[in-house]
Amino acid sequence: MADAAVRIRDVSYAAGSVQILSAIALDFQPGRFNVVLGPNGAGKSTLMRIAAGRLAPTSGDVLYGETSVAAFDMTALARRRAFLSQNVELTFPLAVEDVVLMGRYPHYRGVPSLKDKEIVARALDLVDMTARRHQPYPTLSGGERQKTHLARVLAQIWNDEESAEERILFLDEPTTSLDIHYQLHLLDTAREFLKRRCTIVASLHDLNMAFDYGDRFFLLESGRLVHEADSARAVPKDLIERVYRVKAETGEGGYWRFRL
Amino acid sequence: MRLILRRFPALLALALLASSPGALAADPPPGGRVVCVSKQINEFIFDIGAQSHLVARDLTSIYPKEILSLPSVGYHRALSAEGIVSMRPSVLLTDGNVGPNEVLDRVRSVGIPVVTMDPGDSLQGAEDLMLRLGTYFGRAQQATAIVATWKAGMAETIADAKRWDGQKKPKVMMIHFGQIGNSYLGLSAKGPAEQILEWAGGKNALSGDGHMAHLTPEMIAGARPDIIIATDVGFDRYGSAAKFAEMPGVNLTPAGRNLRIYRIDETEIMYFSPRTPASVAKIAQWLHGQ
Amino acid sequence: MLRRLTYGQVYLLLALLLAASVIASASIGAFMFPPSAIARFVGEGLSLLPSRPDDILDRNVFFILRLPRVLLCGLTGAILGVSGALMQGLFRNPIVEPGLAGTSAGAALGAAIVFVFGSSTAFSFASPLGTAGVPLLAFLCSFGATMLVYRLSTSFGRTDVFTLLLAGIALNAMCNAGTGFLSYIARDPQARNITFWNLGTFTTADWRGAILVGIAFAACFVLALRHGKNLNALMLGEDNAAYMGVEPERLIFRLIVINTIMVSVATAMVGVIAFVGLVVPHLLRLMRSSDYTFLLPASALLGALLMEIVDIVARLVIQPAELPIGIITALLGAPFFLWILIRERRSDTYG
Numbered sequence: 001m002a003d004a005a006v007r008i009r010d011v012s013y014a015a016g017s018v019q020i021l022s023a024i025a026l027d028f029q030p031g032r033f034n035v036v037l038g039p040n041g042a043g044k045s046t047l048m049r050i051a052a053g054r055l056a057p058t059s060g061d062v063l064y065g066e067t068s069v070a071a072f073d074m075t076a077l078a079r080r081r082a083f084l085s086q087n088v089e090l091t092f093p094l095a096v097e098d099v100v101l102m103g104r105y106p107h108y109r110g111v112p113s114l115k116d117k118e119i120v121a122r123a124l125d126l127v128d129m130t131a132r133r134h135q136p137y138p139t140l141s142g143g144e145r146q147k148t149h150l151a152r153v154l155a156q157i158w159n160d161e162e163s164a165e166e167r168i169l170f171l172d173e174p175t176t177s178l179d180i181h182y183q184l185h186l187l188d189t190a191r192e193f194l195k196r197r198c199t200i201v202a203s204l205h206d207l208n209m210a211f212d213y214g215d216r217f218f219l220l221e222s223g224r225l226v227h228e229a230d231s232a233r234a235v236p237k238d239l240i241e242r243v244y245r246v247k248a249e250t251g252e253g254g255y256w257r258f259r260l
Numbered sequence: 261m262r263l264i265l266r267r268f269p270a271l272l273a274l275a276l277l278a279s280s281p282g283a284l285a286a287d288p289p290p291g292g293r294v295v296c297v298s299k300q301i302n303e304f305i306f307d308i309g310a311q312s313h314l315v316a317r318d319l320t321s322i323y324p325k326e327i328l329s330l331p332s333v334g335y336h337r338a339l340s341a342e343g344i345v346s347m348r349p350s351v352l353l354t355d356g357n358v359g360p361n362e363v364l365d366r367v368r369s370v371g372i373p374v375v376t377m378d379p380g381d382s383l384q385g386a387e388d389l390m391l392r393l394g395t396y397f398g399r400a401q402q403a404t405a406i407v408a409t410w411k412a413g414m415a416e417t418i419a420d421a422k423r424w425d426g427q428k429k430p431k432v433m434m435i436h437f438g439q440i441g442n443s444y445l446g447l448s449a450k451g452p453a454e455q456i457l458e459w460a461g462g463k464n465a466l467s468g469d470g471h472m473a474h475l476t477p478e479m480i481a482g483a484r485p486d487i488i489i490a491t492d493v494g495f496d497r498y499g500s501a502a503k504f505a506e507m508p509g510v511n512l513t514p515a516g517r518n519l520r521i522y523r524i525d526e527t528e529i530m531y532f533s534p535r536t537p538a539s540v541a542k543i544a545q546w547l548h549g550q
Numbered sequence: 551m552l553r554r555l556t557y558g559q560v561y562l563l564l565a566l567l568l569a570a571s572v573i574a575s576a577s578i579g580a581f582m583f584p585p586s587a588i589a590r591f592v593g594e595g596l597s598l599l600p601s602r603p604d605d606i607l608d609r610n611v612f613f614i615l616r617l618p619r620v621l622l623c624g625l626t627g628a629i630l631g632v633s634g635a636l637m638q639g640l641f642r643n644p645i646v647e648p649g650l651a652g653t654s655a656g657a658a659l660g661a662a663i664v665f666v667f668g669s670s671t672a673f674s675f676a677s678p679l680g681t682a683g684v685p686l687l688a689f690l691c692s693f694g695a696t697m698l699v700y701r702l703s704t705s706f707g708r709t710d711v712f713t714l715l716l717a718g719i720a721l722n723a724m725c726n727a728g729t730g731f732l733s734y735i736a737r738d739p740q741a742r743n744i745t746f747w748n749l750g751t752f753t754t755a756d757w758r759g760a761i762l763v764g765i766a767f768a769a770c771f772v773l774a775l776r777h778g779k780n781l782n783a784l785m786l787g788e789d790n791a792a793y794m795g796v797e798p799e800r801l802i803f804r805l806i807v808i809n810t811i812m813v814s815v816a817t818a819m820v821g822v823i824a825f826v827g828l829v830v831p832h833l834l835r836l837m838r839s840s841d842y843t844f845l846l847p848a849s850a851l852l853g854a855l856l857m858e859i860v861d862i863v864a865r866l867v868i869q870p871a872e873l874p875i876g877i878i879t880a881l882l883g884a885p886f887f888l889w890i891l892i893r894e895r896r897s898d899t900y901g
Binding site (some may be wrong): 316331333334335339340341342343344345346347348360362363365366369370371373443474522527 | 579580581607610611614615616619626734754756797865868870871872874879
Binding site (some may be wrong): 082 | 642644709779780782783785787789790792793794795799834835839840841
């Protein structure tokens with residue numbers, strides 16, 4: 001069996017009497033773009049939060065390599081994985097580079113080192129925000145804000161050393177409310193980052209975009225894993241029609257077209 | 261900030277050093293500079309002619325008028341030590357009714373003695389206070405003369421008061437500040453005010469064991485006073501007996517209906533003084549028309 | 551205004567201004583001490599200079615009344631400034647301060663309880679109960695009030711401004727009612743202390759108070775400084791802070807404890823002084839940055855600076871008497887608060 005970056009072992013989660021995830025078992029593949037799919041309410045976000053160690057499962061376990069995520073201390077965990085949410089609230093006037101520097105917080109005490117500052121500069125460069133690094137965050141557009149946070153999470157798990165263990169980047173519906181330019185830019189940048197010994201776990205709504213960028217797909221329905229596949233074509237059409245409650249057909253270049 | 265903290269022990273040592281000389285001074289020599297924060301003591305100092313020693317007063321010391329030319333160190337219950345000390349007094353005189361509590365300690369700690377002369381609530385205590393001040397300021401003769409006249413006046417007043425025995429005494433309410441919020445301050449039992457009222461042939465409409473009571477309109481109406489005596493501060497806020505009579509509660513009393521509301525200076529009834537016989541006579545006039 | 555300066559340069563500037571204000575505050579008042587006199591007193595006090603007998607009163611006033619007051623005033627300002635920054639970080643909202651969230655009113659109530667029910671001679675620092683009792687009960691009530699406001703106004707890691715304001719008003723009203731009730735049932739000297747002390751003033755400053763507040767400040771400030779980064783992370787919400795290695799629940803609890811200790815000790819000594827905690831961090835945000843690693847130390851400096859200036863004013867306005875300082879801070883701070891509210895509402899509508 002291939003090495004797993006993140007191993008989800010029979011994870012169930014219930015909030016009160018409501019069962020949200022039921023016995024999910026899956027391996028997110030190292031160095032690949034893993035995509036979690038499923039309609040609203042399927043449990044994608046809950047699975048992501050549990051996989052990132054923010055939420056403890058009701059039963060089951062999450063392993064990074066051989067270690068249970070519950071065994072990490074908060075700082076070590078923060079150096080190992082980062083998490084980008086769909087929209088981050090920040091109303092205080094902080095400069096863009098100060099926001100990106102937050103990604104380095106788990107790496108230093110007191111004042112940032114030269115290396116931390118260099119990583120911030122490179123992360124800003126990677127998302128094309130270098131020119132705006134002194135601008136107050138609240139004056140940015142929605143797309144620029146999400147770029148800033150992408151730079152922040154990339155700085156958090158920036159991996160320079162060959163020997164260091166694999167990093168994990170969680171993207172929880174990261175493109176929601178972005179225009180198409182920013183959507184493509186964000187996913188391109190993320191894919192670029194795979195080269196730095198990184199595993200991506202993303203939840204996405206747009207199936208065509210997911211199939212363009214993803215390497216491996218996990219389809220959830222009502223808190224259960226119903227399908228795993230390596231390509232868009234490997235997901236059966238009737239399954240997509242059932243899970244998403246739409247009529248689907250394949251069009252030009254293998255892209256899906258949907259209608260009710 | 262850290263620097264200051266590190267220097268703390270040194271500064272503390274300095275402060276202790278500085279506080280040792282003079283902190284335990286004995287009785288002050290008479291004839292020094294006096295800050296007095298008691299209206300009764302201030303009045304008595306003027307009576308014996310020792311006012312040249314006064315350098316400052318408290319806000320409520322306004323009798324006699326000449327005292328108003330002195331600077332005020334603030335309300336006697338919200339004093340500031342430095343303000344008092346800045347008058348460079350040789351002594352601070354109080355009657356014990358001062359605040360905040362720590363201020364007296366502060367004043368003492370810089371080497372200024374604090375002398376508290378509490379006359380208590382009795383006529384005897386007030387007379388003793390006058391004599392004590394006489395000795396203190398080296399004007400015992402004047403004080404003795406004043407007390408002699410005063411005693412004679414009081415003896416006459418007390419003898420006069422016998423004529424109210426067996427008569428129907430009107431019920432009198434003494435209101436100090438008028439209305440503050442929904443509350444009035446009334447002068448109740450066991451104070452000089454009540455004693456003065458009794459000599460004048462009146463009966464206090466309020467009972468209670470403190471000097472002051474918070475009154476409500478219902479309490480005032482329920483006490484049914486025939487006459488209301490309002491001190492200057494409260495009365496002047498309304499300006500006339502007619503206006504005063506319109507206050508809630510007051511308007512339901514016989515005093516309010518008949519406009520039997522009179523103004524008196526606070527200093528005439530809050531403590532005993534050589535003016536007391538005159539005050540008693542004045543009040544008796546209001547109560548009995550004779 | 552100061553945007554071009556580095557943090558270090560801003561600290562230096564504030565520290566210089568603070569030093570100037572401390573010297574001014576030590577010099578100006580009912581007694582005027584020119585710097586030459588201050589230098590002479592220090593020389594005499596340290597026995598470097600022969601003691602001049604006609605200096606005794608002035609020297610005593612300087613060392614026993616003025617100096618502890620200047621220190622207590624600066625330390626209290628620093629505490630309120632840091633507390634404002636901490637609370638604004640905790641609530642993720644720029645309008646919070648100890649006077650608003652019930653922290654100060656709770657401390658006032660706690661202290662009033664000791665005044666009235668403590669020892670029969672009211673509030674005497676000579677008795678061991680007085681020394682420990684006032685700050686201790688002030689802390690307990692203050693902590694209860696702050697926690698309650700936090701819990702009521704914050705759910706799922708978000709603080710709702712209107713709930714916060716309403717909860718703050720309600721808690722303040724409850725605590726003030728409690729204090730008011732106590733002042734009614736108290737006998738005279740006790741009641742006098744409560745009402746006097748509700749206004750906030752430094753007239754009763756002494757070395758004991760200055761040292762106690764100094765210790766509370768030093769300890770809490772050192773602890774608070776370690777959390778600058780965590781407060782920054784918390785600006786992105788509890789979840790995002792957690793993904794950056796912060797344990798939000800633990801952080802919030804710890805900071806409320808630290809904050810309440812400082813504020814309740816200061817309040818137990820000098821009474822309620824509102825709006826300083828609101829104004830100080832806000833000015834720094836406008837002038838330089840919202841970065842808490844900067845705001846915490848800078849708020850201490852600016853808080854102390856502002857408080858020294860306000861205290862000089864309090865001492866001069868009706869000389870030789872003086873105004874309670876709480877009156878002045880409220881007079882200046884309340885319009886500032888309204889201005890912030892209006893600004894916040896505008897930026898809400900644009901966002």
